[in-house]
Amino acid sequence: MIQNKETILDIKNLHISFKTDAGQLKAIRGVDLTLKKGETIAIVGESGSGKSVTTKAVMGIIAGNGSIDQGSILYRWTDEFTGEDKSCDLVQASEDFLQKEIRGRKIAMVFQDPMTSLNPTMTIGNQVMEPMIHHYHKTKEEAYAKAVELLEEVGIVDAEKRMKNYPHQLSGGMRQRVVIAIALSCDPYILICDEPTTALDVTIQAKILELIQDIQKKKNLSVIYITHDLGVVAKVADYVNVMYAGKIVETGTIDEIFYDPRHPYTWGLLSSMPDLSTDDDELYTIPGTPPNLIHEIKGDAFAPRNAYALNIDLRLEPPMFDVKGSDTHKVASWLMHPMAPKVQMPKELARRLEKMKGGNE
Template sequence: MEKILQVKDLNISFHTFGGEVKAIRGVSFDLYKGETLAIVGESGSGKSVTTKSIMRLLPPNNSEIKSGQILFGDVDIAKASERKMQSIRGKEISMIFQDPMTSLNPTMTIGKQIMEPLLKHQKMHKSEAKKRAIELLKLVGIPNAEIRVKQYPHQFSGGMRQRVVIAIALACNPKILIADEPTTALDVTIQAQILELMKKLQSKIDTSIIFITHDLGVVANVADRVAVMYGGKIVEIGTVDEIFYNPKHPYTWGLISSMPSLDVKDEELYAIPGTPPDLLNPPKGDAFAPRNPYALKIDLEQEPPMFKVSDTHYAATWLLHPDAPKVEPPEAVKKRMYKFKGNVRPIPAEEGK
């Protein structure tokens, strides 16, 4: 498969009054043409920072890409000028943010906001751009597009606003679409509609998607591959089946165990003990060791490398070392494994109430 994006040993820091926060520590991954890569993990694990660095949207006053490469074609985004990035953002790489209301300008009509990237990047005539805006609204499932194109964001529901944001992101047929928890601000019924819409659109426009989420149920339904992040690092990466049917990292086990499921009865919902690491002073060994009930002595002293499980599956845990004791995933993980992809979607807690 053709690699459309390569992130190599990326290190990003934030300079704060308390000191240097090492937010991203040696992240590497590839994105292939036409695939959906999901990046999952708790809040603060580095998901959004990683993807915002691809768009170069990190605050310039206190963030710094310390080292590494973000290769998009023949461009290293990590070192590209702002002028170059302006020609890439919105045209080659687009982003959908969490809250559609804050992503849209309340003083501009929906039509003008969709037309903006078409006028700037595609150099379309105004009448042609308006026609394309109406086509995009129809594409994302908004009825009466000819009328709605003249309306303002406050005249749309939350789900419809998110469809508009998707239309804007897709206006220039980007090669990469970054979706930063695009369904978090929506109720679960609308979530399902938006996710289904994105799957249909991907097949139509042949774009690659990076999908950021903390909802493993979402991942099971939309992703081709999954990268699990913790403490500013990718700790496991593989196909969606490998991550859900054969997870290897104890942190991945914890995430799967903490997913509510209607099919798991009479069981207290698992919560990963402890808190994420302080990246002002990153731990010496495995960052997950203090929260890991299966931690070995070496976890506190030395950071584990990425061990190869298969050609597409890697995990950074000393439990994969040939000399490590054999540890099976906990029972809560096994109960959920067969229910993920292609069967029953694990539902968010609020949906099961």
């Protein structure tokens, strides 16, 4: 486990809303998140829970109709020339600063569909070279040599020949490797991976995840994974943040979330994971649908879908409760209140988790 590391990114009480024809949509409703050097955190949840919006706010690339209404995103780094420790609230930073200093240079992002990230009219080589020329004013010769090196590093065979190719000439897995090479071209401190393996088949998925892990170890990168796939999380993360309706509802180490989940929503997510050893004929699905965030949410946003909801869930929003005996495990559920009735996770899920635990020991 990674401990006593220096904090590189600290998100506090983040609120983001979007103006829509139907009204103000409160997409992020008070997110707190901490990332330390060399650490991997995962943000998981259903589509629309706010995973991507949170990380796009870090990059300063939220849509034109969006606004950060409250909160801070504190980024800390060491100046490469003076060795001085610096920090900046990215919410307050100018577009010019974000463009020159942050995006691609200190924080880079790998998106889920490489075809939307790559320019179909530019060669692969030019796309990998461009950030180095733009940010570090490298000569074309220097950028070319580093680009070939990066393509080799991400596992592209015959890298020099591939430099002349266009995106449509490469397979999906190779395109995703190119996107990773571009993201790494300016030696960022933080790599944000937004569902980086969704568009790929299972065997290529595993290779891409291994590749990101290898590069992370070599470069001591801090990585944020955004995914709805808990199988991916199990392979890569140190810490997991479970998001629902624009809030983090459970956070903890990978073992705490997988083997000792406490929030009914986390139980639902884990129960809906495919499992070859289950006796059930059908895959579990969480009943109902996520709330419409244009309407004000009273109480716990998950209450209408929660079979274990208490009366208080319909009236008051739960705070983050600390799980007894852990410094890292926190849960936003009234079931954690000392006076709440004791509720156990579903028996089938407990059986599956016990089996998983046994298989990993």
